[in-house]
Each structure stands twice: as structure tokens, then as C-alpha cells.
Amino acid sequence: MNAAWGPFQDNRVRTAVKYVIDYNAIIDKVKMGYAIKNQQFLAHGYFGYKENNPFETNVEKARKLMADAGYADGFEVEMVTNNRETRRNEAVIVQQNLAQIGIKASINIMPAAQMYAKFRKQGINLIVAGWGIDYPDANALSNPFANHRVKQLAWRLTWMDDKAADLTEKSAVETDEAKRERLLHDLTGHWQANGPFATLYQPIRHFAIRKEVQGPAAAFAGYAVHLDFTKMYK
Numbered sequence: 001m002n003a004a005w006g007p008f009q010d011n012r013v014r015t016a017v018k019y020v021i022d023y024n025a026i027i028d029k030v031k032m033g034y035a036i037k038n039q040q041f042l043a044h045g046y047f048g049y050k051e052n053n054p055f056e057t058n059v060e061k062a063r064k065l066m067a068d069a070g071y072a073d074g075f076e077v078e079m080v081t082n083n084r085e086t087r088r089n090e091a092v093i094v095q096q097n098l099a100q101i102g103i104k105a106s107i108n109i110m111p112a113a114q115m116y117a118k119f120r121k122q123g124i125n126l127i128v129a130g131w132g133i134d135y136p137d138a139n140a141l142s143n144p145f146a147n148h149r150v151k152q153l154a155w156r157l158t159w160m161d162d163k164a165a166d167l168t169e170k171s172a173v174e175t176d177e178a179k180r181e182r183l184l185h186d187l188t189g190h191w192q193a194n195g196p197f198a199t200l201y202q203p204i205r206h207f208a209i210r211k212e213v214q215g216p217a218a219a220f221a222g223y224a225v226h227l228d229f230t231k232m233y234k
Contacts, residue, residue, distance in 0.1 A: 017103070017198055021057065050188070055192075074101060154196075213232055
């Protein structure tokens, strides 16, 4: 959600969106179970991850938040996604969910190159998209999602939150693991409560392994985003 656009400037509206989405339906119907519920930017298996999924589908709560923000009758918005089948199907479910609180979202399907070019210019108000991980450290996710100064996802959604940016930068250079973990937990909580993102899920993959291979559960604890092959043996 573009935090500088119309209704999305109000965090109560952004929070209402987070409470009206049917995350389970997206995981079960679109991903066919090949995903886990994860409503934060840190991936399961990464340093600093602590399971915390505060948003359950609650239409009445979402409606109240909309009314408190002055949007009891809803509003219209264009929702952009790319032409991948998964993204189109996710957008349809989100569109149906938003309609329950009066948000009329018209889906605009663009080629990915065109969509991201527009997104990088802060030109999209509501987008359904995915994000990969560049390297196995929490900073690979906290920077794009929470630090507007690096001009990635938070900046593209014009979420200029200095507290989030400061926590991100502090956690990146903190060498004491316990302190760094606390910083990341504080950042995650602030981001979930105030940010413009409704994280739908974390995808998982399945691998075939011969039965004599031992230790795959420990090696793949990071759900394919962090693999430790040293834990596998015959």
C-alpha cells in the first residue's frame, strides 16, 4: 500500500487491510499448501526470526478501523499485479476480501517489467508482488522492507519511517547477537503495527531425497532460504 496515497496515509486503513485478508485461503487455494503463514519480513530460518502472526481475518474489526478512519463507505483503488498465474489468483482473493470493507479494487495486470518500472518510481498505490532474498542475513530483508533510505520497497511505497530506518541500520552493525536479536524483534513489531505491507505467506519448496540420507530436516530448517548441507550425511 502506498503510504502517501489518499486513504492509505492513515495507518488505520492499512491495518484494516491486514485484518480483512484471508491468508489461509491464499495458502490453501493458490499455493496449494506450499507456503507457511509468515506476516513479517524476516524469513523462517533467518537470524532474528521469531514467529509472530498477529493478523487473523476479522472483518468486523477491519470495518471498525475503516469507520474510525472516516472510510466507512470504503473507496476505490487500482490494484496492480503481473501476469503470473499465482499473482493473478492472489489478487482476485485480495480483491474479494477488500470488498467486504467497501474497498473496490480494480485489478490491472501488467507485464512484470512494466509493473516494476512504475513501482520503482513510487507510481503504484496497491500492488500484489513477491520478493526474493539476496544473501543469508537479516539485513537482506530488513533494509528493503523497513529502511526507506536505501530506496527499495519501503521507499517505493513512500513509507518514510525514521524509527524503522534507524532500527534497521542499528541492527545491521550490532555485533552482540543478543542485542541484535532484540533490535530485530523491536523492528519487526514496529513494522507490523505501522508498515504498508500485508505479508501473505512465505513460500516453501519440496525436495526428493534418497532414504539413506540423514539429517535433511535440520539442513532444510530454513525452508529453502537457508540450507546447511553440513548437517546431511549417509
